[in-house]
Amino acid sequence: xxxxxxxxxxxxxxxxxxxxxxEPFVLHQIGFGNRxxxxxxxxxxxxxPVRYELRNVGVTASGESLIHYGVSVCVEGGVDDQRxxxxxxxxxxxxxxxxxxxxxxxxxxxxxxxxVMGSQEYTQASSAITAGTTTSLTATGTPWTANQWRxxxxxxxxxxxxxxxxxxxxxxxxxxxxxxxxxxxxxxxxVAGQNYAIGLINRGQLLPRRLLISSSALARVELIASIPGxxxxxxxxxxxALSGLGSPNSFAERDVxxxxxxxxxxxxxxxxxxxxxxxxxDISLDNLLPLVNTILGATPDTVxxxxxxxxxxxxDVGADLICQEAMS
Numbered sequence: 001x002x003x004x005x006x007x008x009x010x011x012x013x014x015x016x017x018x019x020x021x022x023e024p025f026v027l028h029q030i031g032f033g034n035r036x037x038x039x040x041x042x043x044x045x046x047x048x049p050v051r052y053e054l055r056n057v058g059v060t061a062s063g064e065s066l067i068h069y070g071v072s073v074c075v076e077g078g079v080d081d082q083r084x085x086x087x088x089x090x091x092x093x094x095x096x097x098x099x100x101x102x103x104x105x106x107x108x109x110x111x112x113x114x115x116v117m118g119s120q121e122y123t124q125a126s127s128a129i130t131a132g133t134t135t136s137l138t139a140t141g142t143p144w145t146a147n148q149w150r151x152x153x154x155x156x157x158x159x160x161x162x163x164x165x166x167x168x169x170x171x172x173x174x175x176x177x178x179x180x181x182x183x184x185x186x187x188x189x190x191v192a193g194q195n196y197a198i199g200l201i202n203r204g205q206l207l208p209r210r211l212l213i214s215s216s217a218l219a220r221v222e223l224i225a226s227i228p229g230x231x232x233x234x235x236x237x238x239x240x241a242l243s244g245l246g247s248p249n250s251f252a253e254r255d256v257x258x259x260x261x262x263x264x265x266x267x268x269x270x271x272x273x274x275x276x277x278x279x280x281x282d283i284s285l286d287n288l289l290p291l292v293n294t295i296l297g298a299t300p301d302t303v304x305x306x307x308x309x310x311x312x313x314x315x316d317v318g319a320d321l322i323c324q325e326a327m328s
Contacts, residue, residue: 089254090320097318106306108258113302118202132190142172156196204251206323208285215273217315220308223269232265232302234258
């Protein structure tokens with residue numbers, strides 16, 4: 001009897017085969033997924049009761065692997081409040097409010113993103129970048145062994161924006177790198193002297209739940225979120241990990257240092273804080289999309305709380321963004 005099977009609930013591959021004495025034998029399989037140039041089966045399963053199976057249908061054995069990354073908070077079209085942890089990302093302890101000068105447009109009071117790397121196994125502190133192209137990174141000296149970092153991820157910074165690449169091979173002093181989505185050349189090359197890290201990508205997601213905000217005067221508040229191909233770019237940002245700010249199990253980062261919103265993203269929520277002081281506003285963010293990391297892109301999603309003030313009116317603004325964190 002012939003069979004056609006969608007493995008991993010139709011999101012990873014389709015298989016054709018026959019049953020012989022009740023045992024399925026796969027004759028052919030096609031890997032597909034929802035990433036560009038996907039060459040291996042890939043899917044998200046949430047909390048569904050999934051059957052994981054790894055088969056070799058070739059003539060000889062090969063180095064195949066099956067990797068499962070945690071669990072998602074989104075289940076059957078809804079949100080499971082019992083999954084993940086909830087954290088509040090807010091102002092610096094010694095500066096509970098930031099001053100937005102009069103006649104200012106989109107001052108970034110607070111920005112939040114997922115930490116780019118889940119692990120850091122090597123950084124520029126040990127060997128600096130001396131040259132970079134859209135397919136390679138060269139470091140000082142010969143610090144590595146051949147193919148030591150094959151399969152790992154590279155995070156690098158260019159003009160204040162964090163990018164991620166896949167390491168396909170390496171020599172003793174250079175990495176061969178590729179776009180983490182397409183497998184081709186990078187759109188932005190690493191730059192000599194800039195920070196970088198080698199390790200494993202953080203596969204977490206931040207699900208916005210609430211915004212707590214107060215303003216001393218009339219102000220326009222906007223939430224600006226990164227979109228594919230257009231990350232939020234900030235001037236003077238210095239993201240700090242929540243793991244070092246009192247939440248050791250959080251995989252988020254927050255910035256309260258940026259002095260200007262430069263470009264990128266789109267406004268996903270906006271409202272006006274009233275004149276005379278707003279008091280504490282509690283805004284639901286249940287309709288906002290999760291902030292994901294680099295599974296489907298080369299840069300992490302960032303959300304910025306940007307405040308604008310009218311002519312002659314300055315405002316002191318404090319904000320806390322509350323998100324539910326989970327692996328995805």
